[in-house]
Amino acid sequence: MTEITAKPLPRLDGPEAPFWAGLREGEIRVQHCVACGTPRFPASRFCPECHSDRAEWRAVEPRGEVESHCTFHKCYFPGFVGDMPYTVIQVRLDCGLRFFSNIADGGRPATGQRVAAVFEPATADVVLLKFAPEDGA
Amino acid sequence: MKINAAIVGTGASTFGRFLPQSQLGLAAEAFKAALEDSGLKREEIDGLSMHMGSPLGLDYDRVADGLGLNIRYVNQGWTHGRFVTNALQHAALAVSAGMAEVVACVTAISFTRERAILGGPGDIEGHREEGGTHGESPPYGLTAPAGGAAIAMQRYMARYGTTSEELAAVPMQIRRHALRNPDAIMQQELTLEDHQSSRMVVDPLHLFDCCLITDGAVVTFVTTEERARDLRQKPVRIAGMQGIRSGRDEFIFAPPGLGISQQPESDSASRPVDREVYGLAGVSRDDVQGLYTYDAFSPLVLFTLERFGFCGTGEAAGFVQNGTIGPGGRLPVNTNGGLLSEAHVAGWNHMREITRQIRGTAGDRQIPGAEVLQWGTVWGDSIIFTA
Amino acid sequence: MTGIEGQDLLPRPRISPDNAPFWEGCREGRLMLPTCTGCGRAHLPPGPVCPFCLSSALDWREAKGTGTISTWTVVHKVWFPIFADRVPYNVIQVQLDEGPRLTARLVESDAPPKVGQRVSVLFEQLDAELAMPAFRPLAG
Known part of the structure; x- marks a missing residue:
């Protein structure tokens, strides 16, 4: 049985493919409803606000605020052994969308802290969305 | 269709860690105990309602066959x-509709053998594209139910200023209940110092904020009230039920409005939709003499108290201080010792305790004159049980 | 992410407290069946109690090793990459003379399996830990 030492990777060929392509190009690209303009993430066929099925992918401002965090002391993934303990954050971008992520370079987050996106290459095909404190705070 | 259902039998296996029996072996032990308890014969069981499937638990076909x-x-x-309430509700619906005479809710789990499924690479469902069912996001290391509960509690703490020391009152009080339960795995007092010095699992959750990892089985028999009156034990009536809530307002381990994952933010006040079960059961919340809830993590108890309006939003930490939810308290919670201190049988060990309380056979743990008890969860489902 | 982890590996039976004696028997070249000392019936798959009378008083007894093919199929699709060079391969269900049925393969036969065909068990050692039952046509 092979040992898994790599970190888990996202699926690139599913409905989020344009999101992952956007990260590779240094943008946070999400669906916007053509009818009412509301952005949404994760991808879905219908707008949860107005139920329109017409959407287009556009970039949003890559800035926001840390809304919550938790720090893993128990190592569930062998690929994270070198990062223990590590912190997961929930970020709300200024456009209102939420993402789970990490502080790039493993810094300590604080709820309410302003952050900006960092586009972190993980493999040849995958760039992950991470965040760093704005103004290097 | 009116609900016409009662619990008429309960049985359990030993609870423990690294038990030698298979899940089916534990289920067989619990099943025989439930037959003995109820006086029913195997041939009279014609329905199954289950939720913890293989490999962590059992699939219905293996139970029926084996x-x-x-x-x-x-x-x-x-x-x-999370489907514990749902499984018991299905049993009640089935007998009410005449689709079965006696439904067995069979739950047999081996967490110690199968714990990889809870988080990490063994948790295949956690890799669901849009995020796992507790918010799992493996590329960022967010995994396991503990991760979801932790990230919710951190925000609750930031909002209301609740501390880990205040949170500790939950597992400490539930442990006090467990000390009166000979079946409980944890048989020593839990002090604040024990709690605070225990290792962090996922900050802000300490070890003792997290449920036990154990093996065990519980079987529960449900039939109609008419049939129940002909049987050996005092029936435990299912007086009212409300289902799992779901939608963009809901995150499994957070009250609506806390703002975890995609939840819109609000003041998280308890709403009429959260409390339908009382009207359906013909009781008021003030009639509830004991609350039973899915205490996989201590914050879930706080969130449940607020969801059903036992206290105001942000007030649960204060509410649970000073023994309110402990033995002899104003609102005892999980008098069996819960998932935190008795064992993890997915809440079915709590259903067994509810059954004993209504029957008046809970011994040292008996809530005097227990006639109205509530099972309710942070994800909003609930059952009111009455004598 | 494409592909399933471990997909090139040999699919192995999951060993449980209920079936462990069956697989130990296979390693020793013996077909063992859980048998109820109360009502006398053997059952498969192995379980913790007799499914017929619910007794826990089970004993593991060696079966004769003979039986009759009750059904069969031939697999033409490569579901498991490790079986690619075996395709097409047969899968049979044998009703043992003691009563329970076992899924296995028919070996040492150029002809396809037939319902009603008499067979007897043999054991194939796959590695240090795993031996699997298979069946050959019974002479005569």
Whole structure:
């Protein structure tokens, strides 16, 4: 049985493919409803606000605020052994969308802290969305 | 269709860690105990309602096959503790509709053998594209039910200023209940110092904020009230039920409005939709003499108290201080010792305790004159049980 | 992410407290069946109680090793990459003379399996830990 030492990777060929392509190009690209303009993430066929099925992918401002965090002391993934303990954050971008992520370079987050996106290459095909404190705070 | 259902039998296996029996072996032990308790014969069981499937638990077909049953109604939820209420509700609906005479809710789990499924690479469902069912996001290391509960509690703490020391009152009080339960795995007092010095699992959750990892089985028999009156034990009536809430307002381990994952933010005040079960059961919340809830993590108890309006939003930490939810308190919670201190049988060990309390056979743990008890969860489902 | 982890590996039976004696028997070249000392019936798959009378008083007894093919199929699709060079391969269900049925393969036969065909068990050692039952046509 092979040992898994790599970190888990996202699926690139599913409905989020344009999101992952956007990260590779240094943008946070999400669906916007053509009818009412509301952005949404994760991808879905219908707008949860107005139920329109017409959407287009556009970039949003890559800035926001840390809304919550938790720090893993128990190592569930062998690929994270070198990062223990590590912190997961929930970020709300200024456009209102939420993402789970990490502080790039493993810094300590604080709820309410302003952050900006960092586009972190993980493999040849995958760039992950991470965040760093704005103004290097 | 009116609900016409009562619990008429309960049985359990030993609870422990690294038990030698298979899940089916534990289920067989609990099943025989439930037959003995109820006076029913194996042939009279014609329905199964289950949710903890293989490999963590059991699939209905293996139970029917392995125990030699003849089943004409099956409900099987997917493998998560959250479907405990749902599985008991299905049993009540089935007998009320005449689809079965006696439904067995069979839950047999081996967490110690199968713990990889909870988080990490063994948790295949956690890799669901849009995020796992507790918010799992493996590329960022967010995994396991503990991760979801932790990230919710951190925000609750930031909002209301609740501290870990205040949170500790939950597992400490539930442990006090467990000390009166000879079946409980944890048999020593839990002090604040024990709690605070225990290792962090996922900050802000310490070890003792997290449920036990154990093996065990509980079987519960449900039939109609008419049939129940002919049987050996005092019936435990299912007086009212409300279902799992779901939608963009809901995150499994957070009250609506806390703002975890995609939840819109609000003041998280308890709403009429959160409390329908009382009207349906013909009781008021003030009639509830004991609350039973899915205490996989201590914050879930706080969130449940607020969801059903036992206290105001942000007030649960204060509410649980000073023994309010402990033995002899104003609102005892999980008098069996819960998932935190008795064992993890996905809440079915709590259903067994509710049954004993209504029957008046809970011994040292008996809530005097227990006639109205509530099972309710942070994800909003609930059952009111009455004498 | 494409592909399933471990997909090139040999699919192995999951060993449980209920079936462990069956697989130990296979390693020793013996077909063992859980048998109820109360009502006398053997059952498969192995379980913790007799499914017929619910007794826990089970004993593991060696079966004669003979039986009759009750059904069969031939698999033409490569579901398991490790079986690619075996395709097409047969899968049979044998009703043992003691009563329970076992899924296995028919070996040492150029002809396809037939319902009603008499067979007897043999054991194939796959590695240090795993031996699997298979069946050959019974002479005569």
